[in-house]
Amino acid sequence: xxxxxKRRRVAGPAGSDDDPAPVASFLSWCQRVGLELSPKVAVSxxxxxxxxxxxxxxxxxxxELLFAVPRAALLSQHTCSISGVLERERxxxxxxxxxxxxLLALLHEMQAxxxxxxxxxxxxxxxxxxxxxxxxxxxxxxxxxQGTGVPEAVEKDLVNIRSEYYSIVLPFMDAHPDLFSxxxxxxxxxxxxxxxxxxxxxxxxxxxEEDEKEPNSPLMVPAADxxxxxxxxxxxxxxxxxCLRMVAIQPIxxxxxxxxxxxxxxxxxxxxxxxxxxxxPDNTNDTADIQMVTVREAALQGTKVEAERLLLYERWDFLCxxxxxxxxxxxxxxxxxxxxxxxxxxxxxxxxxxAEEFREFKDQNGWEDDKSEEDSLTITDIPKxxxxxxxxLRDSVLLTLQTYATDLKTEQDLLxxxxxxxxxxxxEQQALQVRYGQKMILHRLLELTR
Numbered sequence: 001x002x003x004x005x006k007r008r009r010v011a012g013p014a015g016s017d018d019d020p021a022p023v024a025s026f027l028s029w030c031q032r033v034g035l036e037l038s039p040k041v042a043v044s045x046x047x048x049x050x051x052x053x054x055x056x057x058x059x060x061x062x063x064e065l066l067f068a069v070p071r072a073a074l075l076s077q078h079t080c081s082i083s084g085v086l087e088r089e090r091x092x093x094x095x096x097x098x099x100x101x102x103l104l105a106l107l108h109e110m111q112a113x114x115x116x117x118x119x120x121x122x123x124x125x126x127x128x129x130x131x132x133x134x135x136x137x138x139x140x141x142x143x144x145x146q147g148t149g150v151p152e153a154v155e156k157d158l159v160n161i162r163s164e165y166y167s168i169v170l171p172f173m174d175a176h177p178d179l180f181s182x183x184x185x186x187x188x189x190x191x192x193x194x195x196x197x198x199x200x201x202x203x204x205x206x207x208x209e210e211d212e213k214e215p216n217s218p219l220m221v222p223a224a225d226x227x228x229x230x231x232x233x234x235x236x237x238x239x240x241x242x243c244l245r246m247v248a249i250q251p252i253x254x255x256x257x258x259x260x261x262x263x264x265x266x267x268x269x270x271x272x273x274x275x276x277x278x279x280x281p282d283n284t285n286d287t288a289d290i291q292m293v294t295v296r297e298a299a300l301q302g303t304k305v306e307a308e309r310l311l312l313y314e315r316w317d318f319l320c321x322x323x324x325x326x327x328x329x330x331x332x333x334x335x336x337x338x339x340x341x342x343x344x345x346x347x348x349x350x351x352x353x354x355a356e357e358f359r360e361f362k363d364q365n366g367w368e369d370d371k372s373e374e375d376s377l378t379i380t381d382i383p384k385x386x387x388x389x390x391x392x393l394r395d396s397v398l399l400t401l402q403t404y405a406t407d408l409k410t411e412q413d414l415l416x417x418x419x420x421x422x423x424x425x426x427x428e429q430q431a432l433q434v435r436y437g438q439k440m441i442l443h444r445l446l447e448l449t450r
Contacts, residue, residue, distance in 0.1 A: 022122040023052075026222075029119035033073040035223055038066050041258060043123075043226055048257050050276070052123055053228050060252040066235060067223050069244045075109065075117050076219035077101035082108050082179055093172065095164050099197055102218050104172060106193050107184045120222045124200075127192040131275030134158060134195060136427060144431035147404035148268045148438060149289055149330075157194075165190045199274045200225040204239055229274070230259035231284050267434045277433040280415070280440065287339065288441035289330035290400050292347070296325075298395035299351045315350050315358060322346065322366045333441055338377050344393075345377040352388040382448040394449035397442050404435060408443055411436040 023043050030037055037043075040058045047055045060066070072079065077086045086093065086101045093100045109115040133141050134154045142151050165187050173180040201218035202225070221244055224237055234250040235258050252258060262270070266287040267277040277283070296316050303309045319325045324346045331347075332339040346366075353361065382390070401407075414421055414432055421429065 022119075025119040026123050030223065033116075034070045035073050036068045037223065038064070040064070041066050043223075047255060049228050051125055051228075052226050054223075054226050054258040056252045056254055056256050056258060059254045060248045060258075062248050062250055064248045066246040066248060066258060068246075069221055069223055071243060073222055074219050074244070075105065075120070075222070077105050077217060080105035080109055081112065081115070085176065085179070089172070093168060095168055096160060097164065097194075098215070099194070099201075099218060100164060100168055102197060102201070102220075103190065103193050104169065106197070106220075107169075107173070107190075108179055111181045111184050117222070120220075123226065124196065127189070127196065130192060130195050130199075131426065131430075132195045132198070132273070133271060133275070134191065140427065143405065144427060145271075145434065147400075148431075148434050150268050150272050150434070153272050158191075161191050161194050162187065195275075202237070202244075224260065227258055227260040229262045229270070231261065231264075231278060231282060233259040233261040235260050267437045271430055271434050275430075277430045277437075279433050280437050283437060284335065286437040286441065287332050287334045288400075288438040289332055290396050290442075292325040292329040292331060292343075293327060294399050295331070295347055295351070295392065295396045298392055298399055301395060302392075311355060311358075312351065318358075318362055318366075319347055319350055324350075333379075333445065335441060335444075336379055338379065341377045348377075348385070348389040348392055352386065352392055379444075379448070382445070383450075385449075390449040394446060397445045397449070401439065401442055404439065406435070408436075408439045411439060 026043065027037070029035075038060075040056060040060055042055050042057050043052060044055050045052055047053075054066070077083060080086070082105065086104060090101065093104070109117055110121055115121070133145060133150055134157055136144075141154060145151050169190060170185065173185055197218055197220075200220065202221045203218050204216045206213055206216065221237075224244060224246055227235065227246070234248060234252050234256075235246050236249050237260060238245045238247055246258075246260070248258075262274065264285040265273075265283075266285060267283050268287075268289075270283070271277045278286075296312075299312055300309060303312055316325065324343045329343075330340075331344045338344055350358065350361070377385075382393070385393070411432060414424070415436060421432075424432065
C-alpha cells in the first residue's frame with residue numbers, strides 16, 4: 001500500500017470557496033512546531049488541480065528549500081500521545097498491512113479535544129467525500145473499471161480491512177475505552193482512514209545497507225501531504241536525521257502549482273490508491289498488465305490433442321518452479337519498456353520451444369551456456385522476436401482486450417468529443433483515462449506483433 005514519498009488526490013473536484021480560517025490556523029500551528037515554510041510558497045485552494053495544494057508566490061529555482069518539517073511535527077505511532085501503549089502492545093497489533101499502529105494513533109488523535117495536530121486535521125479532505133474506488137458502489141466500480149485490475153485489488157483491500165478491524169483494531173479499542181470514544185469505533189470510519197493513509201502517508205526509504213530490514217512504518221507529514229502529484233513533478237522530499245525537506249528540482253514560475261511525486265505509478269495504481277488518474281498522455285509511468293494465466297490460456301488455444309495440452313502444463317509447472325510465473329501474477333508492459341522482461345521472455349521461450357529442446361532445457365534446470373540476443377524483450381525488439389513468440393504474445397494481448405467492457409474506438413470517441421467528455425461524471429472521466437491508457441499500450445503491442 002503506502003510506498004516512498006507519495007500522496008493523494010482523493011477528494012472530488014474542489015469548489016471555488018477558499019475559506020481562509022483552516023489555512024490561517026494551520027500556518028500558525030506550523031510556526032509553533034517549527035515547520036518552516038518558504039515565503040515564496042502559499043497553501044491555497046486557488047490555482048491547484050484539486051483541493052488544497054501549494055502554489056509559488058514568487059519564481060523558485062531548482063535546489064531552493066520550499067519547507068522543512070521537524071521530526072517532532074510528524075504524526076506517527078512513535079510521536080502520538082498513545083505511543084507508549086502502542087509500543088507495549090505492538091506484538092498484538094501486527095498485521096498484513098503494517099498500518100494498524102498508525103491508524104490507531106489517528107483514531108485517538110482525531111477525537112482528542114487537545115490533540116496537538118488538530119489544525120493539521122482541519123486541512124484533511126472530508127472523509128465522507130473520498131474518491132477511492134473502494135467507496136464506489138460495487139456495480140459502478142465493476143462497470144467502469146472492468147479489465148483494469150482495480151476491482152480485484154479493491155475487493156482484496158475490503159476483505160483485509162474488515163478482517164484487520166474486527167480481529168485487531170476493535171479488540172484493542174475495547175481494551176482501552178479511556179483512549180477511544182464510541183464515535184470512532186466504526187468500520188466505515190476505519191475504512192476511510194485506511195484510504196487516507198493509503199493516499200496521504202509517507203514511508204521513509206530504508207538506507208542501502210538496511211535493504212534486508214522490514215519497511216519503515218508509514219507516517220503523516222504535515223505540509224508535504226498538501227502537495228498534489230504529477231509524473232513530471234517539480235519538487236522532491238528529502239529525509240535527514242532532524243527533519244524532512246521539500247526541495248524544488250525544476251524552475252517553478254510564479255503562480256504555478258508545486259507538485260511532488262507519489263512514485264512511478266501507473267494510472268490504475270493512482271486511481272486505486274488516490275482516487276484520480278492522470279489524463280492521457282501525461283502519465284509516462286502508465287502500464288498495462290497481461291495476466292500470466294492469460295498467456296497460458298492463449299498457448300492452450302494452440303494445442304490440438306491431449307498430449308500437447310499435457311506437455312504445455314508440464315512447461316507451465318516448470319516455469320512456476322523457476323519462479324517466472326504464478327497463478328495471480330502479471331506481465332507488466334510500460335510505454336517504453338517491458339517491466340517484467342525476464343519473466344515474459346522466459347515464458348514465451350519455454351512455451352514456444354520444440355519439445356526436445358524443452359526436455360534438454362528442463363534437464364539443465366533452466367540454465368543455458370549463454371543468453372541469446374533473441375531473448376531480449378525490449379519494446380523495440382518485439383518485431384524481431386521469433387514468429388511463434390510474437391503470435392503467442394499477440395494472442396495473449398487479444399485475450400486481455402476481451403476482458404474490458406468497451407473497445408478502444410469507444411474510448412477514443414468519448415475523449416475526442418469535448419462536450420460529451422465534460423458531461424461525464426468525475427468517476428467516469430477518471431476510469432476512462434485508466435482504460436484508455438492501458439488499451440493504447442496493448443494496441444501498440446498488437447501493431448508490434450503483426
